[in-house]
Amino acid sequence: MRKDLRLELRSGESTLALLALSMLVLVVLVFALGAARVRSVDAAAGALWVAMVFAGMLGANRALLAERDNGAIRGLLLSPLDPSTLYAAKLCAALIFMAVAEVGAVILMVLFFNLDFDASMARLAPILVLGAIGFSALATLLSAITGRTRGGDMLLPILAVPIFVPALIAGVKASAAALAGAPFESMGDWLKIMIAFDVLFVTAGYLLFEHVVGGE
Template sequence: MNAYLRGVFGVLRKDLRLEWRSREAMTAMAFFSLLVVVLFGFSFQTEKIDVRTTAPGLLWVAFSFSGVLGLNRSFSLERENGALRALMLAPLDRSAIFVGKMLSNLVMIGLVEALTVPLFSVLLRVPVLSCLPQLTLVTCLGTLGFAAVGTLLAGISSGSRMREVLLPLILYPIWIPILVASVEATGTVLSGKPLSEAGDWLTLIGVFDLVFLGVGFLFFEAVLEE
């Protein structure tokens, strides 16, 4: 196997194994995601929320909040005992570390999203079954961008003095445009319209994904260095 891919999948497998041992990140993320849905349900006191506007917004707020928990955890594990340094000492391209960490974050956030959607659908009575493939596509695209820029910025926040506190502060302002796009595309999908109506939004998300995968690929090394 190619050395680069060996690095990428080595990092990915290691992250998933670590998580499988404790399951602490996933538990925290899933519980937090549920809490956000319930909090919204209570605070808006709505019998039936608007499928076009409120529901997708709520869903993506839950994803964004729980996603930050996962990103923080992913990097505190690396920084705790200097393990990230061991990755840098290994003979592999440092962008492979980025890709591996990004994929592990994508998998974990994606799993939590897969848990959140049914709960959200039942608790807030938003039908999702009829549009599940489209919803999955939109969610995956949006989450890819979140994981890409999130992995890069979590590398920064975890090395800073403020650690966990800093990540949402630097991530959310960058994330807003794609949050908007993902919410819009999800709204289109949830209200039963064809995916093509959200074409512009999906293009925008795709551009964002590509730009920040590229930035992470190029500049993650500068984040890792001491």
């Protein structure tokens, strides 16, 4: 993971792309929704999650892209490194990239949707963390599959977004409630869905990654 972060700090390609994409999505949605809905927390939560999903896909793709240059993934698979550890490292790297994009997206959301920086932002944080873990876990696993195929970059959103829909709906609903100032207890069911999704896909990635990259 240290190597991934060093590569990213050196080039800054992923972080800049993630922030630019988040900004683009939010700007487009602000103009599409019009002035009447721009102070709606539902619209803001929806726009934030759309930006997050796009940024997450880009981040997961980038995390494994460095390993495909010069076949470095084979060097890793041949080493004593446990493939599950490799998955954990890639997941952490994708998660860090996504967290950076989320911070940027939240700031832009507050600015574009005329929201206030108040206690609701603190309530939003754990929801976004849960969403980022789930989506990074799913996208890291799927990008290991799609990266081996021609046109894999196109395939990733087609596979990832439908699978992520339950957590996406839960995330949007919980985020809208948090921005509206609702207490955590009222979002319990949505948070449970997100936690279940995280546990499911982190475990699946940890167990399956070896088989997914094994035939590289």
